[in-house]
Amino acid sequence: MVDVEHPAPDDRPFLIQVSSLSAVAREAFAVSVAQRYRVWLFVGGAGRTQTVTWEGPYIVGHTGIDTQDAPAMIEAARALDARLRAEHGRGVAGVVCYDEARIVDAAALAAALGLPTSPPEAVARCRDKHATRTALAAADVPQPRSRAVADVPQAVAAAEAIGYPVVIKPRNLAASFGVLRVDAPDGIAAAHAHALSIDLPEEKNRYEAGVLVEEYLDGPEISVDAACFDGRVVPLGVAHKELGFAPAFEEVGHLVDGADPLLRDPDLLAVLTGAHAALGFHTGVTHTELRHSRGVWKVVEVNGRLGGGLIPHLDRLATGVDVNLAAADIAAGRTPELTPGPSRVAAIQFLYPDHDMTIAEIRVDTAALPPEVERAGLLAPTPREVKLPPNGQAWESRIAQIVAVADTEQDCRAALEVAAKAFTVIPATEESAP
Numbered sequence: 001m002v003d004v005e006h007p008a009p010d011d012r013p014f015l016i017q018v019s020s021l022s023a024v025a026r027e028a029f030a031v032s033v034a035q036r037y038r039v040w041l042f043v044g045g046a047g048r049t050q051t052v053t054w055e056g057p058y059i060v061g062h063t064g065i066d067t068q069d070a071p072a073m074i075e076a077a078r079a080l081d082a083r084l085r086a087e088h089g090r091g092v093a094g095v096v097c098y099d100e101a102r103i104v105d106a107a108a109l110a111a112a113l114g115l116p117t118s119p120p121e122a123v124a125r126c127r128d129k130h131a132t133r134t135a136l137a138a139a140d141v142p143q144p145r146s147r148a149v150a151d152v153p154q155a156v157a158a159a160e161a162i163g164y165p166v167v168i169k170p171r172n173l174a175a176s177f178g179v180l181r182v183d184a185p186d187g188i189a190a191a192h193a194h195a196l197s198i199d200l201p202e203e204k205n206r207y208e209a210g211v212l213v214e215e216y217l218d219g220p221e222i223s224v225d226a227a228c229f230d231g232r233v234v235p236l237g238v239a240h241k242e243l244g245f246a247p248a249f250e251e252v253g254h255l256v257d258g259a260d261p262l263l264r265d266p267d268l269l270a271v272l273t274g275a276h277a278a279l280g281f282h283t284g285v286t287h288t289e290l291r292h293s294r295g296v297w298k299v300v301e302v303n304g305r306l307g308g309g310l311i312p313h314l315d316r317l318a319t320g321v322d323v324n325l326a327a328a329d330i331a332a333g334r335t336p337e338l339t340p341g342p343s344r345v346a347a348i349q350f351l352y353p354d355h356d357m358t359i360a361e362i363r364v365d366t367a368a369l370p371p372e373v374e375r376a377g378l379l380a381p382t383p384r385e386v387k388l389p390p391n392g393q394a395w396e397s398r399i400a401q402i403v404a405v406a407d408t409e410q411d412c413r414a415a416l417e418v419a420a421k422a423f424t425v426i427p428a429t430e431e432s433a434p
């Protein structure tokens with residue numbers, strides 16, 4: 001007798017994913033999307049390896065390629081599509097990308113293949129914060145006054161015209177790199193130099209007027225993850241952002257309440273819808289940051305991609321809606337499933353050392369983590385030197401992240417507070433410090 005195994009036919013559609021970033025930041029995406037799609041990863045580019053590590057179990061193949069070279073990706077994707085059609089009877093259904101420095105290239109790839117996407121120009125308008133401002137201004141969408149400047153005298157003049165305090169920031173970066181609040185004219189030159197000093201090798205766009213001077217919006221900040229499809233902009237999760245390290249704008253935590261009335265707030269929805277229409281962004285998931293200033297929601301920026309900081313994961317814990325999967329569904333031309341489940345409150349807290357130091361070791365007492373903690377982990381290897389913002393930047397200075405989920409905001413925050421105490425930073429002694 002011969003046993004013949006019949007593997008279940010795998011008819012999940014194929015998606016091309018452009019770049020994957022780190023497991024701590026993006027494994028939740030991989031887990032969600034692999035349930036429904038066969039993911040083929042395009043990986044590599046300036047300063048990046050072309051090899052696959054943690055992504056392995058979640059993908060069906062990969063191509064080592066410069067993921068900022070759209071023409072090369074288009075050629076590779078056409079060949080892949082032909083191969084998949086020949087071998088599996090179905091080609092590439094969509095393109096997904098959450099890597100800010102690659103979203104325009106990914107949109108160009110999807111457009112060239114005739115797959116669902118917002119126009120690459122609309123995605124580029126999100127990336128260039130000055131282009132965002134210009135588009136929103138033309139459509140009267142509420143936002144801070146903003147000017148692009150090429151040098152310090154222009155920055156001083158812009159700040160005078162706008163009125164202090166102002167925010168000075170690079171035109172095209174992310175992760176709050178180089179963003180500073182300035183309260184008086186004598187701070188402008190240093191902030192301008194700081195904004196220009198941040199040079200990421202990944203960042204290809206260079207502008208003559210590469211710095212923005214903006215009206216400072218006071219008031220609380222939120223980010224809204226929204227699904228854009230069929231001419232609709234549907235808010236899926238509202239994250240309340242906790243800021244720290246002034247005059248920098250470091251995001252030290254986010255909280256998402258599944259029952260947040262802002263999810264159905266008509267004024268907020270009008271601003272969101274207006275902003276997306278002004279930018280021409282109609283297909284995909286976006287992450288829009290806003291501040292409530294003088295009674296009005298004003299747009300800080302629209303990121304033409306999924307949010308970072310595990311916010312899509314918080315959305316799912318709090319609302320039951322899988323925002324990561326929604327992004328994949330929209331990319332594949334499928335109507336996303338947006339029916340919420342029971343509401344909960346989910347939050348993430350990033351931990352930092354108390355001051356600049358060389359960290360020898362970080363100890364975690366896992367037994368001391370309360371049951372509300374959904375995940376908690378270190379963000380970087382030790383030993384290492386840590387500089388806090390504004391001198392150091394988020395990705396270097398964060399030492400750990402904790403996610404908790406509970407029935408109320410109070411319980412969720414209390415759990416995070418207890419959990420933070422489970423982490424102990426051991427500084428290097430002076431003798432052993434480098």
Ligand SMILES: Nc1ncnc2c1ncn2[C@@H]1O[C@H](COP(=O)(O)OP(=O)(O)OP(=O)(O)O)[C@@H](O)[C@H]1O
Binds near residue numbers: 291
């Ligand atoms: N005009 C403004 N008024 C008040 N705060 C601002 C303004 N512009 C930026 N900020 C603050 O700085 C943060 C970072 O700015 P912005 O989002 O423009 O840059 P970013 O580098 O793309 O940020 P990130 O990737 O962290 O979202 C904002 O989330 C907000 O807290």
Ligand SMILES: [Mg+2]
Binds near residue numbers: 175176289301
């Ligand atoms: Mg931002």
